[in-house]
Amino acid sequence: MNLHMEDAMVKVGIIGLGTMGRQHAEAYRQMPDVQLSVVYDHHMDRAEAFAQEFGATVAHDLSEFLKGCEIVDICTPTYRHTEYALPAIQAGKAVVCEKPLARTLQECEQIVEAVRRHNALFMPAHVLRFFPEYRHAHQMVKAGALGAVAAVRMRRGGDFPLTKSDWYADFEKSGGIIMDLIIHDLDWVRWTLGEVERVYAKALTFRNLEHLDYTLVMLRLRNGAIAHIEGTWCDPGGFRVSFEICGDAGMLEYDSQQMVALRVARRAEAGQAGGVEVPESPAVENPYYLELRHFIDCYRTGQQPEITVEDGMEAVRLTLAAIESVRTGTVIRL
Template sequence: MVKIGLLGVGKLGKIHLTQLLAIPQAEVVGFYDPNEKVAEEVSQQFQVKRFPDVESLLQACDAVDIVTPTPSHFPLAEQAIRSGKHVFVEKPMCSNLSEAEALVKLVSEAHLCFQVGHVERFNPAFLALQDYVLQPMFIEVHRLAQFQPRNTETSVILDLMIHDIDILLHLVKSEVHRISASGVAVLSESTDIANARIEFENGCVANLTSSRISMKKMRKMRLFQKDAYIGIDFLNKKTEIIHLLPADDTTPAIDNQAAMLSFDLDTPQGKRRVAVHYPSIPEVNAIRMELQLFCDSILQQKPVAVNAFEAFQALKIAYQILDKIQKNTPIML
């Protein structure tokens, strides 16, 4: 059993609290939140102990789940690690690269479990592909959200696009060669809509668009690789695979057991069979799964699902994109 405390019980923090209470291996000892009104409401609603400060919470637990505004991630994580506590922290792991680098060093020296909440790794639509060989050479991503006044002090790169940056680095086993980007601040003081092109050393190219001023929501990733197209709908939890079958394949036109439809297509190399496959989507809650894996890592002394170095790499790419946008933004006189 892991005695775990929660730092921050805002909108996302309450979701984390709900999921932690459903994990058998987790014993929620309580939470701390500086907002008196919110803290009292959450304490009454969930019947969970409210601690008066961070230090008293740390003394009562083995691990903490940090779901606070990004600027507080580093000081809280540092305090927890120096107190000998395991840490789960929401993305992005820190406000800037110097903090993130310091945290990576601190974690490596502490020999504690430190996991970052890149939750899309555990999206059912993405998990449906875990047994499929993914070797994409072109990737198209659209992550669009409607405008919310909350978190507008953080750019759309760190708020939304970083999810897809993490997935890219997880999928493409190659160094980044070149980055180009542009973005605009429309309704807030930070970038609200952005596009980035990431070129990898192995030739793979990724085109990412993120917006928080869209009229509709969309979270889609399209992967193109040799003889295959893979579509991932993170929002609606749907996945499809369209691929060319080997020339000698004798798959019937419709295979209900494999949820696969196939048809013939004329190509320059002759007639080929095309298969459309809809893999089964696992019924999992992504936040509960990542927190469950965090607890498992502590109890079983095994590596975490998303470690500090991986999160640092994603943050580093995010800041390179931000730098490109800043250099491309004209100065208003």
């Protein structure tokens, strides 16, 4: 990496060319200083078509792939993240890796240790932090706009995700709805409100229902706040997310199905009339572009990404605690 070559093209390679690989490639295509130079996928026909569409070279093995790029972007299914992250880090590449960081805590620890040992530039791609509504809500909470936050309710989901290999339906590969889907919200809660003390969860994950999953996860945070996160892969009506954040100075609401997406109701000061609802709608920019642009800028400047490899590991730790609670029917203390 040459920090002084600000006008040089940055060469990026993508491993895994499914839905997320395409999402990332489309984002890079909008960056005039980035070249998608090489791609790699186990399905060679998909890799050839993808490379032709985006003007990239197809690598036939990992060694060839690593020689063709400066930044490695891992978009494979979760259970293969470590398989590609470790060689990329050891090869001295900057790495951005889709969430979850890895399938097991042991694998996460291996990645964290490798990042530290090689002083690697690494970012887990927790894209929810770059969605404008969630980012704005985070900033408002941190600024004290809602006062002391007491309760959070979050909901995320739609229909069951189907792929050619159907890997989402294999719990050992995907971690089910808790690890794959609501890890977004678990990470957001920890980012915004701090560390979690206790976890209790229920889910359909182990009921042997084909292409259906649902969970409700309850968290007690160290600061005393309570959060409950609902995730569904049972809703054929389309993907939807929502949240409510309640503090002693007001409440913040968001529902992706409402036209006015973000609503803020502030409590009046003592002696004044009731709070007035003030609609706020942050400008919508592509979160995947914002996330990857941030990482490219960090690569150019040598700054550390705002999402650390440790953040990625802690998000996985929360999902595993929730899964353990589902399996055992008990409260898990962290």
